[in-house]
Amino acid sequence: MSFAIVALATVLTFGCIVGFESTLASVDARATALNLEMTAQRQTLRAGDSIERSMGAIETGIAVLHLDDSLGHQIATLFGDVEEIARRRGVQVTAFRHEGNARFEVAVEGAYPATLAALADLSSSHVAAQASIASFERAHGHVRATFALDVVRLGDVSARAHLP
Amino acid sequence: MIGVDFRDHGVVEQLQAALTRALQRARTFRAGLLVFGVLFAFVGVEVVRLGYSMHNVRELERQRDILARDVQKMQAHVKAVRDQRTALLVALARRRSNIDLAEKIAATSDLLASSMALTQLRASPDGFDIDGRGTSLTDIRASLGRLESTFDKPATFELRRDDIVQSALSFHFDIATK
Numbered sequence: 001m002s003f004a005i006v007a008l009a010t011v012l013t014f015g016c017i018v019g020f021e022s023t024l025a026s027v028d029a030r031a032t033a034l035n036l037e038m039t040a041q042r043q044t045l046r047a048g049d050s051i052e053r054s055m056g057a058i059e060t061g062i063a064v065l066h067l068d069d070s071l072g073h074q075i076a077t078l079f080g081d082v083e084e085i086a087r088r089r090g091v092q093v094t095a096f097r098h099e100g101n102a103r104f105e106v107a108v109e110g111a112y113p114a115t116l117a118a119l120a121d122l123s124s125s126h127v128a129a130q131a132s133i134a135s136f137e138r139a140h141g142h143v144r145a146t147f148a149l150d151v152v153r154l155g156d157v158s159a160r161a162h163l164p
Numbered sequence: 165m166i167g168v169d170f171r172d173h174g175v176v177e178q179l180q181a182a183l184t185r186a187l188q189r190a191r192t193f194r195a196g197l198l199v200f201g202v203l204f205a206f207v208g209v210e211v212v213r214l215g216y217s218m219h220n221v222r223e224l225e226r227q228r229d230i231l232a233r234d235v236q237k238m239q240a241h242v243k244a245v246r247d248q249r250t251a252l253l254v255a256l257a258r259r260r261s262n263i264d265l266a267e268k269i270a271a272t273s274d275l276l277a278s279s280m281a282l283t284q285l286r287a288s289p290d291g292f293d294i295d296g297r298g299t300s301l302t303d304i305r306a307s308l309g310r311l312e313s314t315f316d317k318p319a320t321f322e323l324r325r326d327d328i329v330q331s332a333l334s335f336h337f338d339i340a341t342k
Binding site: 005122 | 196199200203204206207210211213214217218220221224225227228231232234235238239241242245246248249251252254255256258259260261262263265266267269270273281282283284285286287288289
């Protein structure tokens with residue numbers, strides 16, 4: 001075996017080693033990039049977990065305000081609230097109409113300060129209802145107040161459906 | 165007896181030379197084998213390292229794909245939770261707005277009470293629409309001044325002298341709330 005063959009084999013081997021080392025470096029770089037990407041993904045998942053923990057309070061608030069209830073249940077709850085407010089303020093509920101979608105028209109009659117207080121009391125109702133129009137009309141010694149109430153409803157999409 | 169003396173023909177020297185050459189070749193071959201063995205060992209180690217690293221990368225890619233799917237689902241979930249939280253805050257704000265509306269109505273009617281008798285008051289997000297009956301133009305003007313200091317300038321204003329004898333004035337104006 002001549003020296004030339006040994007020298008050639010050595011050169012070829014070192015060439016191979018250099019090639020392998022270069023490939024190894026690129027593979028290691030790829031592994032590092034993947035590790036960094038996975039770290040970022042884990043941080044995102046941890047952030048999601050913290051939001052997941054706050055979901056309990058949000059769901060409690062949604063349940064308290066009846067945002068996710070059926071329209072029929074919301075109507076019953078709102079009517080009960082309006083009657084309770086009217087009893088407390090000494091006014092009389094003369095009309096309670098559902099005008100499609102989530103809009104209601106409520107009419108109460110009584111003294112002006114009492115009808116105004118009844119409007120303010122809607123802020124403590126169990127159903128989240130906003131008076132978009134409030135009309136006060138004086139007639140026969142008392143005031144007839146009409147409130148157009150828009151009840152806030154939640155969409156059908158539940159956050160639980162997206163749990164990983 | 166016929167004897168052959170190999171020494172006479174140099175056979176012994178030839179055999180010795182042949183053995184020496186064979187021994188030399190064997191040593192060279194052994195050295196070559198050693199060199200090639202070392203070189204192949206180097207290459208083998210590199211091949212094993214590369215294979216191990218590539219296996220690791222494939223495993224990392226598999227874990228990354230699983231995590232990416234989880235992250236995608238979590239992001240959709242987080243978006244849904246944020247939407248629900250926003251809806252909850254909006255609902256609370258809208259419910260709270262009833263107090264604000266009642267306070268604005270009360271403030272308006274208090275301002276106008278001294279100068280006129282309100283017959284109708286309509287409040288909406290755009291502003292107020294008020295009908296009332298006053299006794300004099302001076303009182304009406306004073307009420308308007310008080311309203312302008314509290315609310316925006318009335319968008320429309322209309323005076324009608326319904327009854328000349330009693331000097332009764334009907335008025336109507338819209339007030340955009342500040």
